[in-house]
Amino acid sequence: MISERTLEAVRTYTRGKGDDLLVVEGIRKEFPGVVALDDVQFKLRRGSVHALMGENGAGKSTLMKIISGIYQPDRGRITLRGEDVTLDSPLAALEHGIAMIHQELNLMQFMTVAENIWIRREPKNRFGLIDHGRMTRMTRELFERLHINIDPDVEVRKLSVAARQMVEIAKAVSYESDVLIMDEPTSALTETEVEHLFDIIRKLRGQGKGIVYITHKMNELFEIADEFSVFRDGAYVATHDSADVTRDDIIKMMVGREITDMFPKEAAEIGDTVLSVNGLTLDGVFHDISFDVRAGEILGVAGLVGSGRSNVAEALFGVTPATSGSIRIRGRETAIRSPRDAMRNGMAFLTEDRKETGCFLILSVLENMQIAALHNAHVRGGFVDQTGINRLCEEMKDVLRIKTPGLHERIENLSGGNQQKALIARWLLIKPSILILDEPTRGIDVGAKAEIHRLISRLAGQGVAIIMISSELPEVLGMSDRILVMHAGRATGIIDRDEADQVRIMELAAK
Amino acid sequence: MSMQQIDTAVVAPDRSRRRLPPELNILSVLLGVALIFEVLGWILQGQSFLLNPQRLTIMILQVSVIGIIAVGVTQVIITGGIDLSSGSVVAMSAMVSMSFAQIATDRAIFPALTDLPAIVPIVIGLTCGLLAGLINGALIAYTGIPPFIATLGMMVTARGFAKWYTKGQPISFPTSEFAAIGSGIWPVVIFLTVAVIFHICLRYTRYGKFTYAIGANLQAARVSGINVKAHLVKVYAVAGLLAGLAGIVTAARAQTAQAGMGMMYELDAIAAAVIGGTSLAGGAGRITGTVIGTLILGLMTSGFTFLRIDAYYQEIVKGIIIVAAVVADVHRQKKRSKA
Numbered sequence: 001m002i003s004e005r006t007l008e009a010v011r012t013y014t015r016g017k018g019d020d021l022l023v024v025e026g027i028r029k030e031f032p033g034v035v036a037l038d039d040v041q042f043k044l045r046r047g048s049v050h051a052l053m054g055e056n057g058a059g060k061s062t063l064m065k066i067i068s069g070i071y072q073p074d075r076g077r078i079t080l081r082g083e084d085v086t087l088d089s090p091l092a093a094l095e096h097g098i099a100m101i102h103q104e105l106n107l108m109q110f111m112t113v114a115e116n117i118w119i120r121r122e123p124k125n126r127f128g129l130i131d132h133g134r135m136t137r138m139t140r141e142l143f144e145r146l147h148i149n150i151d152p153d154v155e156v157r158k159l160s161v162a163a164r165q166m167v168e169i170a171k172a173v174s175y176e177s178d179v180l181i182m183d184e185p186t187s188a189l190t191e192t193e194v195e196h197l198f199d200i201i202r203k204l205r206g207q208g209k210g211i212v213y214i215t216h217k218m219n220e221l222f223e224i225a226d227e228f229s230v231f232r233d234g235a236y237v238a239t240h241d242s243a244d245v246t247r248d249d250i251i252k253m254m255v256g257r258e259i260t261d262m263f264p265k266e267a268a269e270i271g272d273t274v275l276s277v278n279g280l281t282l283d284g285v286f287h288d289i290s291f292d293v294r295a296g297e298i299l300g301v302a303g304l305v306g307s308g309r310s311n312v313a314e315a316l317f318g319v320t321p322a323t324s325g326s327i328r329i330r331g332r333e334t335a336i337r338s339p340r341d342a343m344r345n346g347m348a349f350l351t352e353d354r355k356e357t358g359c360f361l362i363l364s365v366l367e368n369m370q371i372a373a374l375h376n377a378h379v380r381g382g383f384v385d386q387t388g389i390n391r392l393c394e395e396m397k398d399v400l401r402i403k404t405p406g407l408h409e410r411i412e413n414l415s416g417g418n419q420q421k422a423l424i425a426r427w428l429l430i431k432p433s434i435l436i437l438d439e440p441t442r443g444i445d446v447g448a449k450a451e452i453h454r455l456i457s458r459l460a461g462q463g464v465a466i467i468m469i470s471s472e473l474p475e476v477l478g479m480s481d482r483i484l485v486m487h488a489g490r491a492t493g494i495i496d497r498d499e500a501d502q503v504r505i506m507e508l509a510a511k
Numbered sequence: 512m513s514m515q516q517i518d519t520a521v522v523a524p525d526r527s528r529r530r531l532p533p534e535l536n537i538l539s540v541l542l543g544v545a546l547i548f549e550v551l552g553w554i555l556q557g558q559s560f561l562l563n564p565q566r567l568t569i570m571i572l573q574v575s576v577i578g579i580i581a582v583g584v585t586q587v588i589i590t591g592g593i594d595l596s597s598g599s600v601v602a603m604s605a606m607v608s609m610s611f612a613q614i615a616t617d618r619a620i621f622p623a624l625t626d627l628p629a630i631v632p633i634v635i636g637l638t639c640g641l642l643a644g645l646i647n648g649a650l651i652a653y654t655g656i657p658p659f660i661a662t663l664g665m666m667v668t669a670r671g672f673a674k675w676y677t678k679g680q681p682i683s684f685p686t687s688e689f690a691a692i693g694s695g696i697w698p699v700v701i702f703l704t705v706a707v708i709f710h711i712c713l714r715y716t717r718y719g720k721f722t723y724a725i726g727a728n729l730q731a732a733r734v735s736g737i738n739v740k741a742h743l744v745k746v747y748a749v750a751g752l753l754a755g756l757a758g759i760v761t762a763a764r765a766q767t768a769q770a771g772m773g774m775m776y777e778l779d780a781i782a783a784a785v786i787g788g789t790s791l792a793g794g795a796g797r798i799t800g801t802v803i804g805t806l807i808l809g810l811m812t813s814g815f816t817f818l819r820i821d822a823y824y825q826e827i828v829k830g831i832i833i834v835a836a837v838v839a840d841v842h843r844q845k846k847r848s849k850a
Binding site: 317319343349351357358359360374382383384 | 715716717718720721723724727728730731732733734735736737738794795
C-alpha cells in the first residue's frame with residue numbers, strides 16, 4: 001500500500017519536474033539593423049513558474065512576443081505539448097492556449113469587467129442577443145476559482161491597476177490557456193497586491209499551468225520562480241533551478257561581467273552654492289520647499305511616489321511654475337516661467353517618463369539629441385549648422401556608448417537604456433550647470449545603470465550641480481552627497497551622506 | 512569592460528543610411544498613374560497622353576494654386592493639426608485683393624483707389640491670409656480648442672466675409688500689372704518657389720526642426736524649451752499667408768474674384784499632403800512629397816478629361832485614392848512600430 005506521504009512526494013516530484021509544455025529551439029529574429037534574437041532556446045514545464053531574466057534589450061520581450069504570436073520568427077521551431085505549431089497571430093496563440101498579460105494593460109476602459117473578459121465569446125440568449133446575466137455569473141465562477149474579489153459589472157476604468165491586472169489574468173485563464181506569459185506584472189503593484197498576485201500564480205501552477213514570468217526584480221525570482229533562464233544581448237545564456245543559485249550568480253550571468261562599481265560615487269570638489277530654493281510652493285501640490293545645491297554636489301531627492309518630488313522638479317524647470325517662493329541661481333533672484341527660462345539659466349531636466357515627455361519616438365536619434373541645443377548655439381540666421389552638430393552628436397554617442405546602428409536610426413528602435421543615454425546627451429549638449437534628473441535609471445538594465453551612475457558622478461566632478469530624484473533607495477544612498485526627503489508635498493528632512501541609511505529615509509518618507 | 516564586444520555582437524551593419532528616400536514610393540505612384548493614362552490614351556483615344564506639352568502645362572497650372580495651399584497645410588499637419596479654412600481664405604483674399612487692384616471704371620469698389628501699383632493688392636491679400644492664419648493659430652494655441660474646430664470656424668467665417676464684402680457681387684477689371692501674376696506660367700513659378708523655400712525651411716532651419724518636434728511629441732517639445740504655443744501660431748500663420756497668396760494668384764489668373772472661389776480647395780490640399788506621405792498623426796512629412804501628391808491630383812483630373820470620362824467619376828476615384836493614401840500611411844506606421 002502506498003502511504004499518503006509517498007503520494008504527496010510523487011505529486012511534488014511531478015509538479016517540480018513536469019512534462020515539457022512548450023519547447024522553443026533555434027529561434028532567430030532580426031529587425032532592421034539589429035539581431036534581436038539569435039539561436040535562442042527555452043523550455044517551459046507543466047506546473048512551473050519559469051522566470052526570464054536579462055537586461056533590457058536582452059531579447060526576453062521579443063521572445064515572448066514570438067511565443068504569443070505578435071512577431072514571427074525568421075527561423076526556429078516552436079513545439080507545444082509535443083507538436084510543432086505555427087503561431088502567426090495573437091489569436092492563433094490564444095487558440096493554442098498561450099495567453100500574454102501585457103505590461104501595458106489592454107482592457108477597454110468603458111466596458112465592464114465581464115464584457116472585457118468574454119469579448120468575442122459573449123454568451124447569447126435565444127434571440128441571439130448577449131445574455132448579460134449569464135455573463136456576470138460566468139465571471140463570478142471564474143473569479144471564485146482564482147479567489148479574485150472584483151465586481152464583474154463595474155467599468156474597467158474605475159479599477160485600480162492591480163485589479164485590472166487580475167482581470168487580465170482571469171481573462172487569460174478563461175481561455176483555458178496552459179501557458180501564461182506575464183511581463184513585469186508587479187511593476188505597478190503595492191506589496192499586498194503583489195502577495196495576492198503570487199497567491200494566484202501559485203494556484204495556477206498547482207493546476208498544472210506553465211507560467212513565464214519576466215522580471216527585473218531579483219527577490220521576486222527567488223520567491224515565485226521554480227527555474228529561470230537568462231538572456232544576454234539576444235542570446236540564450238543558461239537555465240537553472242532558482243534554488244541553486246545566488247543573486248550574484250544571476251547578475252554575473254546577466255551582464256557577463258562582475259559589477260562591483262554599481263554606485264561609483266567619486267569624491268567631487270564641492271564649490272559655491274549654484275541653486276538656492278526658498279519657500280517654493282505650488283498650491284495644493286507642494287509647500288514651502290527650501291534647499292541649496294552647490295557646484296559638484298549631488299542632491300538626492302527621496303520620497304514615495306506622489307510625495308511631490310517630480311512636481312518640485314517641474315516647478316524648478318518651469319514646466320508647471322510654482323505659485324510662490326524664490327529661486328536664486330548663482331545668488332541672483334530668478335523668475336522661471338517656462339523651460340526656456342530655466343535653460344537660459346543653465347538648467348537641464350531629464351524627465352521621469354521617457355516615452356511621454358522625453359523621446360520624440362518617431363524621429364531619429366540625431367533629432368532627439370540636438371533639439372535642445374538648437375535654441376542658442378549651432379543656428380545661424382535660423383539655419384541649423386548640421387555638420388557641426390552632427391560631429392558633436394557623434395562624439396556624444398561614442399562617449400556615452402549609445403548602442404545604435406547610426407544617428408539616423410529612429411530612437412524608438414533603441415533599448416530603454418540607450419534611449420535614456422540619448423536624452424542625457426540632449427541635455428549635455430547645452431552644457432548645463434544645474435542638472436535635474438528624475439528617475440534617471442528607471443526601467444534600465446543593470447549594465448546601462450552603472451554607466452549612467454558613473455556619468456552622473458563624472459558630471460558632478462566637473463562642477464555640475466545635480467538634483468537626482470529616485471525611487472530606488474540604494475541609488476539615492478549610493479550617489480548623493482545629501483538627501484532631501486519629501487512626504488505629502490513637504491520636505492521632511494535633509495540628511496547628509498554619512499548619516500543616511502534606508503531606515504532613516506523611510507522614516508522621513510512615510511512620516 | 513567588455514562593452515566593445517557587445518557592440519559588435521548586437522549591431523548589424525548600418526543599413527539605415529542607405530535607405531532610399533521615402534519620396535521614391537510616391538514618385539513611382541505618379542509615374543504609374545501617368546503610364547496608365549498613356550496606355551489608355553493609345554487604346555481609347557489613339558494618341559499619346561504625355562507627349563503633349565500643352566496638356567501637361569495646363570495640368571500643372573491647374574494644380575498650382577492647390578499646391579501653394581498644400582505647402583502650408585503640410586506644415587500644419589506635421590505639427591499634428593489640420594487646416595480646413597484655406598479654401599475660404601482663398602476666396603476672402605481673392606475678393607479683398609481684387610478690390611484694390613481694379614482699373615478706374617464706374618463699377619469700381621473703391622473709386623478713389625483705382626490703378627494702384629500691384630504691390631498694394633498683393634500686400635493686402637497676403638495680410639488677409641496672414642490674419643486668418645494668426646487667428647487660427649492663436650485660437651488653437653491659447654484656448655486649447657482642437658484645430659479641426661478652430662479652422663472649421665474660420666472656414667465658415669472667411670467664406671461669409673467674402674460674400675458680405677460685395678454682397679455677393681463678383682469683382683472684375685484688374686490692372687494688367689495685377690493680372691500678370693496669374694498669366695502664363697507664373698502660377699507654376701510661384702508654386703515651385705514657395706515649395707523650394709519651405710522645403711529648405713523644414714529641413715534646414717530651426718523653424719522646421721521645431722515643427723517636426725511638436726508633431727512628434729508635444730510634451731517633450733515643451734520640456735525641450737520650445738515655446739510650443741508661439742510656434743503653433745507661426746505655423747498656422749504661414750498656412751494662412753500661403754492661402755492668401757493662393758487667393759491672389761487665383762484672382763489674377765481669372766481676372767475676376769468671386770465669393771465662391773477656392774471651394775473645397777482645403778480638401779484637395781490636405782489630400783495632396785496625405786498622398787505625398789504626410790502623416791496625419793504628426794511628426795512626419797515632406798514638401799517634396801506634397802509637390803508630387805499635388806501633381807498626382809493634377810494628373811488624375813487631366814487624365815480623366817483627356818479620356819473624356821465623366822467628371823463625376825473623377826471625384827469618386829479621387830476619394831478612393833485619398834483613402835488609399837491614408838491606408839498606406841497607417842500601414843507604414845504599423846510596420847515601423849513592429850520593427
